[in-house]
Each structure stands twice: as C-alpha cells, then as structure tokens.
Amino acid sequence: MSEMKSYNEADIRAKYTELTRFLIRQGLTITTMESATAGQLASLITDTEGSSAVLKGAFVTYCNEAKIMQGVPAEVIEKYSVYSKETAEAMAAACANAYGADIGIGVTGTMGNVDPENLKASEPGKVYFAIWFRGDVHSYLTELPAMPDRLSYKLAAAEEIRVKLMELLEKVS
Numbered sequence: 001m002s003e004m005k006s007y008n009e010a011d012i013r014a015k016y017t018e019l020t021r022f023l024i025r026q027g028l029t030i031t032t033m034e035s036a037t038a039g040q041l042a043s044l045i046t047d048t049e050g051s052s053a054v055l056k057g058a059f060v061t062y063c064n065e066a067k068i069m070q071g072v073p074a075e076v077i078e079k080y081s082v083y084s085k086e087t088a089e090a091m092a093a094a095c096a097n098a099y100g101a102d103i104g105i106g107v108t109g110t111m112g113n114v115d116p117e118n119l120k121a122s123e124p125g126k127v128y129f130a131i132w133f134r135g136d137v138h139s140y141l142t143e144l145p146a147m148p149d150r151l152s153y154k155l156a157a158a159e160e161i162r163v164k165l166m167e168l169l170e171k172v173s
Contacts, residue, residue, distance in 0.1 A: 020048035033095035056099035092132035104132035
C-alpha cells in the first residue's frame with residue numbers, strides 16, 4: 001500500500017498547473033482514457049490557461065462497452081479483467097493512437113465500493129494506470145488509503161499519476 005500521504009486538493013491543482021505548463025513548454029500533447037477517475041485528469045489539465053495547446057481530447061469510458069468502442073480490445077478485458085494493468089495499458093495506447101498524442105494515460109480501478117459485477121478483481125483503493133509515451137508503455141498500480149468521498153479518491157489517483165508522469169518526462173527532457 002502507498003505510504004500515508006496527504007492529498008490536499010489545492011496542492012494537487014497547483015501541481016497540475018505546473019504539469020500543464022511543462023507540457024506546453026516541451027511542446028508535448030496528451031490525452032486520457034479514464035474510467036475510475038471519470039475525467040478528473042483531463043479536468044485538472046484544462047484548469048490551466050493555454051491547455052488547448054496540449055490536451056488533444058479525452059475519453060471517459062466508465063463502462064466496458066465504452067472502452068471497447070474507443071479501441072480497447074474486448075479480449076484484454078475478458079482475459080485480465082477491467083481492473084488490470086493490461087487494460088490500463090490498452091486504454092493508454094488506444095487514446096494516444098486515437099488522438100495522435102505524444103502521451104496517452106489510461107486509468108482503471110476501484111475507488112470506494114466493490115464492483116458487484118466483478119467481486120474477485122475489484123478491490124477498493126486499487127488503481128491501475130498506464131502512461132503511453134511515444135510508443136512505450138509504462139504501467140503502475142497504486143493502492144490508495146480509505147478516502148472520505150469519490151472526489152478525494154479521484155484527486156489522490158490523479159496525484160499518483162502526475163508523479164509518475166513527471167518522473168517519466170524528466171528522464172527524457
């Protein structure tokens with residue numbers, strides 16, 4: 001489990017402003033396919049003036065059918081479950097390819113409640129995400145502590161994703 005971190009909304013929003021400005025300076029484009037975070041990443045990115053230069057678009061694919069419609073192979077979901085690094089990787093690649101972006105982020109997982117349709121794979125606080133960067137995919141698992149509400153889960157997941165994205169981008173810039 002992730003060490004106990006403080007997920008302060010104002011701090012997370014400020015860090016996303018820094019991320020978006022970094023992407024603008026680097027001339028990098030980004031897209032997301034979000035399930036568990038339901039568009040929170042795209043929202044945080046677009047809170048910064050000038051974000052239209054970097055965010056090519058985003059998908060909120062809350063159900064499996066939506067993921068499949070946007071390019072995630074049904075076989076991946078069937079074989080590994082929607083709650084898996086493989087699904088997150090397929091989501092990241094599908095959105096990057098759909099928009100022709102430098103960076104694609106796919107995120108899936110369980111926020112507060114267990115999915116009654118998938119009790120075996122759905123574990124509260126377990127979030128899988130992947131970052132597709134110019135053809136290479138990097139996948140991660142984070143386990144979030146219990147949160148008071150869905151927004152807190154979404155912001156915490158967004159922060160974990162931002163940290164890994166910046167680590168990756170700092171290596172290549």
